[in-house]
Amino acid sequence: MARLQKSRKSAGTLLEEDLRREIFTKRLSDGQAITPELELARRYRISRNTVRKTIDKLVASGLLYRQQGSGTFVAQGASGSGTARPVYQEYNARQVVFLSLETVLSETSFRSEATFDPIFRGLNKVLQPLGYNLLLAHVGLDWTPPPCLVQKDVSGVIFHGRIDVGFWQQHIRPFPNVGLQYVNPDLNCSWVKIDxxxxxxxxxxxxxxxxxxxxxxxxxxxxxxxxxxxxxxxxxxxxxxxxxxxxxxxxxxxxxxxxxxxxxxxxxxxxxxxxxxxxxxxxxxxxxxxxxxxxxxxxxxxxxxxxxxxxxxxxxxxxxxxxxxxxxxxxxxxxxxxxxxxxRLEDICAVAAKQLVELFAGQPDCIGNTIMLRPELIIGKSTCPCQVR
Missing domain, CATH: 3.40.50.2300 (Response regulator)
Structure with missing residues (x-):
C-alpha cells in the first residue's frame, strides 16, 4: 500500500506545527518565553504579520499568552494536556483531542520524538487544513479525564491504548470517536490499526x-x-x-x-x-x-x-x-x-483523523468500522540468504 502523499505546507503552517510540537512535547515548558517574533520571521522567512497571526491562533487555542512589553509565553498547563487555558467560543466546536492512555504508553514514552512526532504529523495534516484545533492529552491509570472532556470543549476524540469501558462510556462515547491499535470488541466505535x-x-x-x-x-x-x-x-x-x-x-x-x-x-x-x-x-x-x-x-x-x-x-x-x-x-x-x-503510525493517525471527519459529516457507515493498514517491509543489511543448515 502506498504511503499517504505529503502535502506542501506554507511556512506559517510549519511555524504553527513546530510551536505546537514544542509545547506538547514539553520542550517549551509552562511559562517559558517563545522565540521573539522578529527571530521567527527571519528563521521561517515569513513576514512578521504572518508570525503574529500564527501566534494569535495559538493564543486563542489556549497554548500561549502575551504579556505586554515582555513577549509571548507558554500558558500554564499547556504542555501537560494542551487544554489548561479557556478557549474562545468559536473554537469549542472545532477541537479534536488525542488521548494517549497509560495502559500502553507512559507519558515519557508518548512524548518521545519517535512516538509523538508521527502522531502529531498524521493528525495535524488532516485536521489543520479543515480548521480543527488539535489538543493532546495523556490519561493515567487513575483514569482522570482531561479538562476538555469534562468541560465538553471538543467535537471529537481519537484515543490510543487499552481503554476502560466505563471511561469510554462516560467521557468518550458522547462524542464522535476513533480508537487506534487496541480494538475492544465490547465498544461500538471505529478503529484504525496496523495489520x-x-x-x-x-x-x-x-x-x-x-x-x-x-x-x-x-x-x-x-x-x-x-x-x-x-x-x-x-x-x-x-x-x-x-x-x-x-x-x-x-x-x-x-x-x-x-x-x-x-x-x-x-x-x-x-x-x-x-x-x-x-x-x-x-x-x-x-x-x-x-x-x-x-x-x-x-x-x-x-x-x-x-x-x-x-x-x-x-x-x-x-x-x-x-x-x-x-x-x-x-x-x-x-x-x-x-x-x-x-x-506506519503517521498513516494510521491520518486515516483515523479522516474517519473522525467523516463522522462529523454524519456518515453512519463509518461507525463500527475497523481499518487495518499493511506494514511496509524495508530491506536492510541484517538479513541474508541462509548460510547454516
Whole structure:
C-alpha cells in the first residue's frame, strides 16, 4: 500500500506545527518565553504579520499568552494536556483531542520524538487544513479525564491504548470517536490499526524466500496486545508456509512494569538468558523476527556475545513507527541497517483523523468500522540468504 502523499505546507503552517510540537512535547515548558517574533520571521522567512497571526491562533487555542512589553509565553498547563487555558467560543466546536492512555504508553514514552512526532504529523495534516484545533492529552491509570472532556470543549476524540469501558462510556462515547491499535470488541466505535498478522506473515515469507526454515520470534512484552497479535500471526504464518515450530524458538517473555506502567528502557538489557535455550543445540534458528529495532539491537548484542554473527549466522528483522527514524540502524552498530517494518503510525493517525471527519459529516457507515493498514517491509543489511543448515 502506498504511503499517504505529503502535502506542501506554507511556512506559517510549519511555524504553527513546530510551536505546537514544542509545547506538547514539553520542550517549551509552562511559562517559558517563545522565540521573539522578529527571530521567527527571519528563521521561517515569513513576514512578521504572518508570525503574529500564527501566534494569535495559538493564543486563542489556549497554548500561549502575551504579556505586554515582555513577549509571548507558554500558558500554564499547556504542555501537560494542551487544554489548561479557556478557549474562545468559536473554537469549542472545532477541537479534536488525542488521548494517549497509560495502559500502553507512559507519558515519557508518548512524548518521545519517535512516538509523538508521527502522531502529531498524521493528525495535524488532516485536521489543520479543515480548521480543527488539535489538543493532546495523556490519561493515567487513575483514569482522570482531561479538562476538555469534562468541560465538553471538543467535537471529537481519537484515543490510543487499552481503554476502560466505563471511561469510554462516560467521557468518550458522547462524542464522535476513533480508537487506534487496541480494538475492544465490547465498544461500538471505529478503529484504525496496523495489520499485525500481515506483518508476521510478510516477515516469515521473506525469510523463507531467503532459504530460512528455522525462524524464531523475539518479544519481551508477551502480555501486551500488539506483541500477542504478532506472535499469533507468527504461529499461524508458520503453519501456512509449512515451516517447523520449536517452542525454544519462541523467545517470548514479559519485562517488568513499574506501578502498572511499562517504562522506557534507558539501559540496554542483556538478552542472553532468554536466547541461550534457543541457541544451545545445533538446530538453532537461522533467523529471528524481533518486536522492533530496539529489541533487535538488544538481540544483536546478545548474539555477538554468544559467538554468533549477524546476518551471517542469524538474520534479524526489526521494526519502527516511521520509515526513516532514526535511520533504521542498530543502536550500538551504526554500520548495520536493519531489515525492518515501517509500522506506519503517521498513516494510521491520518486515516483515523479522516474517519473522525467523516463522522462529523454524519456518515453512519463509518461507525463500527475497523481499518487495518499493511506494514511496509524495508530491506536492510541484517538479513541474508541462509548460510547454516
Amino acid at each position: 499485525n498478522f500481515s506483518r508476521s506473515y510478510q516477515a516469515l515469507k521473506y525469510l523463507h524466500e531467503l532459504g530460512h526454515e528455522r525462524i524464531g520470534f523475539v518479544s519481551n512484552e508477551s502480555e501486551m496486545p500488539i506483541p500477542q497479535e504478532r506472535y499469533a500471526g507468527y504461529l499461524q504464518g508458520l503453519k501456512m508456509l509449512g515451516l517447523p515450530f520449536d517452542p525454544a524458538w519462541a523467545i517470548n517473555w514479559q519485562r517488568p512494569m513499574h506501578q502498572g506502567v511499562l517504562p522506557i528502557e534507558e539501559i540496554m538489557p542483556d538478552y542472553r538468558p532468554y536466547l541461550e535455550k534457543a541457541f544451545a543445540g545445533k538446530q538453532f534458528p537461522s533467523a529471528l523476527i524481533c518486536l522492533d529495532n530496539w529489541r533487535a539491537s538488544c538481540t544483536i548484542e546478545a548474539l555477538l556475545a554468544m559467538g554468533f554473527k549477524v546476518p551471517e549466522d542469524v538474520s534479524l528483522i526489526g521494526g519502527q513507527n516511521v520509515p526513516d527514524w532514526p535511520g533504521g540502524f542498530a543502536v550500538r552498530r551504526p554500520e548495520l541497517e536493519f531489515t525492518r517494518f515501517c509500522d
